[in-house]
Amino acid sequence: MPASKRDQLLATAERLFYEQGFHATGIDRIVAAAGVVRMTLYNHFASKEALVAAVLTARHRRFIASLEAAMAAAVPGQETLALIEAHGDWLRSHSQHGCIMAKAMGEFAEHSAELHALAAAAKADLLARLEAAVARDGLNHSPGLARRLFMVLEGSNTAVALLDTATALADTRELADTLITTARSDAR
Amino acid sequence: MPASKRDQLLATAERLFYEQGFHATGIDRIVAAAGVVRMTLYNHFASKEALVAAVLTARHRRFIASLEAAMAAAVPGQETLALIEAHGDWLRSHSQHGCIMAKAMGEFAEHSAELHALAAAAKADLLARLEAAVARDGLNHSPGLARRLFMVLEGSNTAVALLDTATALADTRELADTLITTARSDAR
DNA sequence: GCGAAGTTAGATAGATCGGTCTATATAGGA
DNA sequence: TCCTATATAGACCGATCTATCTAACTTCGC
Secondary structure, rough: OOHHHHHHHHHHHHHHHHHHHOOOOHEEEEEEEOOHHHHHHHHOOOOOHHHHHHHHHHHHHHHHHHHHHHHHHOOOOOOHHHHHHHHHHHHHHHHHHHHHHHHHHHHHOOOHHHHHHHHHHHHHHHHHHHHHHHHOOOOOOOOOHHHHHHHHHHHHHHHOOOOHHHHHHHHHHHHHHHHHHHHHHHHH | OOHHHHHHHHHHHHHHHHHOOOOOOHHHHHHHOOOOOHHHHHHHOHHHHHHHHHHHHHHHHHHHHHHHHHHHOOOOHHHHHHHHHHHHHHHHHHHHOOOOOHHHHHHHHOOOOHHHHHHHHHHHHHHHHHHHHHHOOOOOOOOOHHHHHHHHHHHHHHHHOOOHHHHHHHHHHHHHHHHHHHHHHHHO
C-alpha cells in the first residue's frame, strides 16, 4: 500500500521546510516534489500555515515517540541519561542541520502566533520530560538541573550543524555527565 | 550629523531581518521603514544578498568589539568567565530573540553558500576566542573545554528565547562555572 | 554659480507568491 | 451499476518579490 497523498505531502513538505526554510519554500515546489497537484494540497490542508502546523505536529509526535521508547528501555535511575542519549540519536538521524522547531520559532515569531506557540510548546514538552526524568532519577534536590540539561541539549542542536556530529554528541554526553555527577555529589 | 542613508539602511535591515526573518522581509519594507527610496538601497548595495552580508558583517563586528572590551577589562586568569559574561550581556541587550547568525544559517543553508559561510565563520570566530581565553587562563589541559563552553553558549542563545532571560543567563553562568571548576579540579 | 554625487519619484520588468475555480478523470464501495 | 470521494490539469486572481531604468531634484564643495 503506497503512502496516501496526504502523507506524501507531509513528508515532502517536512523535508523542504527543514532544508530550505519555511518562507523560502513555495507551495508549488512542495506539490511538484510530492508528485501531486496543487488542489490536492488544498484539499487536505486549509492553507500553507495549516500545512506547516501539521508538519511540526507530526514531527514532534515522532520525536516524542522515539524518546518514550528509549525511556521505557532505560535502566531505572538512569532515565535522564537515557533521554539525553535518545535526543542525541534523534539529532544524528533526523536533525543534522539543526532543530526544526528553533527554525520555526525564528521564522514565525512575527508572522504567526499560532505556529510560534506550536514550536515553543514542543520545546516546553522536552523540558517537562527532562524534569520528570530528573525527578524519577532522584536528582530533583538540585534546583534547575533539568533546565540546565535542557540548555545543553539546545546547544547540542546548534552544534551538530557547526561541528563534527560525533564530536558534538560526545561533548553533549560529557556535559550531561558532569552536570549529573556534580548534582549527585552536591546531594551528600 | 544624522546617520548616512547607508547606515540607516543597515540598521533598519538588521532590525527587520532579525525580527521578521530574511526571506520574509522584502526590499520594499526595508526602504519604507528606513525612509528611503528603493534606488538608494541599490545605490549602496548590489543586491539583497549583499545587504544581508553587510548586515551580518557589521553585527558580528559590533559583537566582537564588545567581547574584546570585556576581555581587556578582565582579571587575568578569569578571561574565560569574562567572555561568557560578555556574551550574556550581548544576549540581554541585543539578541533576546535568538542568535541572528543561527537564523541566517538556517535560512541560507540551501540558498546562499556565501551567506551560510559568513554566518558559520562568525560562530567559528567565537569558538576560536573561547579557545584562546581558555588557553590564557591555563585551562587547556582539559581537552575540548572550549568546545563544551561554546555549546553552552549556543544553548544560551536559544534558551533566552524560550525561558526567562535572567534565569537563562544565570543558568549559563552556573554551567560555565561547573565546567571550569571541574576542569581545574581534574588538573590536580 | 558650477558641477558632481547622491537622492527622489515612479514606471516597468518578469517571476513567484498563496489561493481559488472549473471541468474532467479515476477510483472503490454499496 | 451507479455514487461518492479523491485526484488531475490548468486557467486565473491579486499581491508581492527582486531588480532596473529614466528624469528631475537636492546638496555641497570648489
